[in-house]
Amino acid sequence: MRTQSDKPLPNLDHLDPLVGAVMAKRKQLRWSQAKLAKAAGISRRALLMIEKGGDCNLSTLRRLHTCLDIVMQAASAHVPTLDDMNAQNARERFGGVR
Incomplete structure (x- = not known):
């Protein structure tokens, strides 16, 4: 029997890396x-x-990263x-590399 924690994480490659993180x-x-x-002090919506994949402010991304202890660099x-x-x-x- 699989539990919720056994589920693999979905592929997030289609998202911006900052949001995917x-x-x-x-x-x-x-x-x-x-x-x-x-x-983070934002709405769930x-x-x-x-x-x-919607747009957001950099300050909002910073708050999300801070709450999750993610380093934004x-x-x-x-x-x-x-x-x-x-x-x-x-x-x-001319160098033979193709």
């Missing part, structure tokens, strides 16, 4: 949406919309320059 941690802790919403993605792309193209065309 909130959902995964909430489910791991077995918190209801109502419990998290109350702890607002949390429902966020978890469905800013990181910049490497955006390739034109020189980077030209060098990669040259390697692929």
Whole structure:
């Protein structure tokens, strides 16, 4: 017999990683949406919309992350320059890499 705790977590890849982390941690802790919403000072409806992929303020995300003890960290993605792309193209065309 399977219990609720045996259920695998759903695939959250379709969500923004900041929201996916909130959902995964909430489910791991077995918190209801109502419990998290109350702890974060937002409505359950607002949390429902966020978890469905809706927009929210950064301050709301911070409150959710704080309630769940999740560290929110800013990181910049490497955006390739034109020189980077030209060098990669040259390697692929002339360097035998495909």
